[in-house]
Amino acid sequence: MQMSSPEAVFDRPARLLPPLWTQGVIAAGAWLASAAITQYWPDGSRLWPYSQLWAECHAGIALLLLILSLTFRQWSLHLPRLKYAGAWLIALPVLLSVWQLLTAKLLILPVPFFAPPQALIQVFHDDWPRLFDSLYHSLSLLLSGVVLGTLAGFIAGLAIGWSPRVGYWMHPLLRILGPLPATALLPLCFFLFPTSHDASVFLIALATWFPVTVLTWSGVAAIDTSWYDVARTLGGNSRFLILRVAIPAALPSVFVGLFMGLGASFSVLIVAEMVGVKSGIGFYLQWAQGWAAYPNMYAALLLMALLCSGLISLLFLVRNRVLRWQKGTMKW
The missing domain is CATH 1.10.3720.10 (MetI-like)
Structure with missing residues (x-):
């Protein structure tokens, strides 16, 4: 996967740019899959609070990325750093999903030594x-x-x-x-x-x-x-x-x-x-x-x-x- 530098700006006219941001579509699917894992995969030992909020945040990010992918020609020339971050926007939900599976779902990393990401939300909210x-x-x-x-x-x-x-x-x-x-x-x-x-x-x-x-x-x-x-x-x-x-x-x-x-x-x-x-x-x-x-x-x-x-x-x-x-x- 070849990525341009964040400072690079396209010289060609906007009409020659691809109509769709492929990495953005893949990233939207990854964030939506992460939301589905959090929401619909049963927790292993206990119900973790703020799981609903965590899933809704991921679904919201997926919707935003999908909108950005469909409007790629309108913003691509002005936000090159966002396009440069496309690979990370795909990798981040994958890593969060793995974290979720290893802790809350499959219990491979046991409680209390490890906790899912939504447990951190509870800490920031309560403490x-x-x-x-x-x-x-x-x-x-x-x-x-x-x-x-x-x-x-x-x-x-x-x-x-x-x-x-x-x-x-x-x-x-x-x-x-x-x-x-x-x-x-x-x-x-x-x-x-x-x-x-x-x-x-x-x-x-x-x-x-x-x-x-x-x-x-x-x-x-x-x-x-x-x-x-x-x-x-x-x-x-x-x-x-x-x-x-x-x-x-x-x-x-x-x-x-x-x-x-x-x-x-x-x-x-x-x-x-x-x-x-x-x-x-x-x-x-x-x-x-x-x-x-x-x-x-x-x-x-x-x-x-x-x-x-x-x-x-x-x-x-x-x-x-x-x-x-x-x-x-x-x-x-």
């Missing part, structure tokens, strides 16, 4: 205040640590890359403390800091600080010295060289460090919340596991995945805005 309170606290804790770690890492990396004297003293410390997992310092941090929140912020900042420092340092050290010579010839002082030459030239490496630091901070966040705080996604996961509330655990994992993906996507938008000349060189 949304606690879930979103946990999400708020996790986001607050994560952003506090990431911002502090990013600022400290950027300043440290810039100082090491710019000044050989600073590099002489900082480089050994960086090599010793940097590779050390932040979570290994949990007992020490909870002893040194007055609250578990402060200790968690420090651990997240530490996990972010190392990659940002190393990549900022590498970006500054890799700048061609001729750029500095040209700036000095034009009358630039040290402040001008740092603000107008070193920092802009190192920004691509800085953003790579930010991506790496953000990924590391998520792992530290979950571990820190499981140990030291009373609200957050990590705390919620531990609570759900302790009470064998596995649907709640899966709902929290889904929420965490959406949070991680959303923050990384937002960081990519910022990067593409700041580094306009490099837009499209990194994909997410």
Whole structure:
């Protein structure tokens, strides 16, 4: 199956396009089949709530895809990304149907360790205040640590890359403390800091600080010295060289460090919340596991995945805005 890129736009007139979106028709059939499995295949051990709503949602998606398939010529030139997603629109209901069969229908994956997708709807409906309170606290804790770690890492990396004297003293410390997992310092941090929140912020900042420092340092050290010579010839002082030459030239490496630091901070966040705080996604996961509330655990994992993906996507938008000349060189 050959798919065009989402940015590709057809040059031929709309009348030459096929009258029907074949992938859309297949996808509509797949979503309708998934709705039928949920609605008419008997549940294995118990009747799961919200099965009717789950089936109706799938049937509604099938109807929408069928309408889009019949009006393909009207929207194809304007919504190329939707056409590009055709294969996923087919695969997604197949995967959901397999999930439904393995859990609710055939009981191959047993309760309570596994649950069908509609069980997650019940969790979001019944326990949304606690879930979103946990999400708020996790986001607050994560952003506090990431911002502090990013600022400290950027300043440290810039100082090491710019000044050989600073590099002489900082480089050994960086090599010793940097590779050390932040979570290994949990007992020490909870002893040194007055609250578990402060200790968690420090651990997240530490996990972010190392990659940002190393990549900022590498970006500054890799700048061609001729750029500095040209700036000095034009009358630039040290402040001008740092603000107008070193920092802009190192920004691509800085953003790579930010991506790496953000990924590391998520792992530290979950571990820190499981140990030291009373609200957050990590705390919620531990609570759900302790009470064998596995649907709640899966709902929290889904929420965490959406949070991680959303923050990384937002960081990519910022990067593409700041580094306009490099837009499209990194994909997410």
